Amino acid sequence: MIETAPIFLTLELAFLTTIILFFLAIPVANWLSHKKSILKTIAEVVVSLPLVLPPTVIGFYLLLAFSPANSFGKFLEHYFDIRLAFSFGGLLIGSVIYSLPFMVHPILSGLNSLPSSLEEASYSLGKTKMQTLFKVLLPNIKPSLLTGIVLTFAHTIGEFGVVLMIGGNIPGKTNVASIAVYDEVEALNYHNANVYAAVLVAISVTILFLLYFSNRKLQEVKIL
């Protein structure tokens, strides 16, 4: 009998990660797209780090941070009664950090592709930075926003190393589909592994297809 819980858990994690990252990445990308400073270079390095680090390394450090044996984890447990290690909340934080570049980079390159005169025109018409961001800049980089959303969602679905390190495989809590494939193979249940794997492939292909299709549509509208 195949459990559907891991599939739904994966989708839930991907959905929540995408929403959190969308609202987090917009101010970060907006800040990074303006004048450069040393602080921003450091921030760019931090944002891009998950691209190059093995997921297990990120997972390992997060596990250490979340552990009640260490100061941050102790602090959370003592004051807020929260334990992040081996919990869905911990998984979510791990995913947000792990997928950060996949949301920030498309939005940042979208903002950088707009001519600076667009922003200056808005300022000259009396609009604040905030009004300019929401009424002028973001509406003109819709393909980049969509790319960020879809890539983040898809990337979170494909997550394995981080989840394994900080979540383990507690059924219904941290046992996402990618972990389930691994567990089933380890238990020699090739049929079950195959079903989980096929579902993941189907979801990923669908998402990417929707991305390229709708971005092509958006481009066509732009040209017309």
Place this chain on the structure above:
Amino acid sequence: MTHLSLQKKLHSADGQLLLDVNCDIEEGSFISLYGPSGAGKTSLLRMLAGFMQPDEGLIKVNNEVWFDSENKINIVPQKRMIGFVFQDYALFPNMNVEENILFGLSKAHPKKIVEELLELTELSGLREKKIQVLSGGQQQRVALARALARKPKLLLLDEPLSAIDNELRSNLQRTLLSIHSHYKVTSIIVSHDINEIMKLTSKTIHLRNGKIEQLAAPVEIFTNEFQDEGMLKALFLSLEKSGNQSHALILVGDQVLKIACSTEDANDLQKGDEIVVSFKGAPAFLRKL
């Protein structure tokens, strides 16, 4: 009256340039900024708009201080009440013509001026159109209307017509003139086109290497030392001989002329030589087209 005295170190491809400008501009006048590329024209305009901060100096528009380095005053572009027309139009692609013009107005602002501007810029029929479907000339009209909607104290135009062909350009120049005489807004235009400068503006600031070389009526600036004596600078193109008659083809501005000349004078000339043509003698006939 607009007063500016500004200093700013600029970094250009040819190294450093000190922009050092000091002048007064009469209220309601139409001024042109002329000079070679890299002289600091666009930088000067951007400092007036507040997009660029001068190192030192003072900008005062109708007794309102916009920038004062001594008292550390630097009003943000949002509060300067300027209209800025960019070389690349900088229209918002996510809005239609009318939305672009309305963008600068607050909700409480009377919308009458939008109708008036649509009328003046001949855009009334295009108000619902997306920006992407407009021609360059139409886009520039929208940019102009948008810049004027808030009734700015200063209208700054950064080579607004440089990307537009000649016929449309003179059409847009007429629009600019009628808008200027209608709203009487102090306007400063960056332009390389002597024709345009003559038509539109009453004073020209001739900028060279970051300094004002001349501030005078355009006629004064562009009258060369020969023209006073009925002579014209031109480019020699070729010589045609037939019998003892000779004709020279010359380029004056963007027009090619064929004029009778003496063979002796023209024999040594090569294509592309700069020459002076004399019209001394019989008075010229002038007729309106």
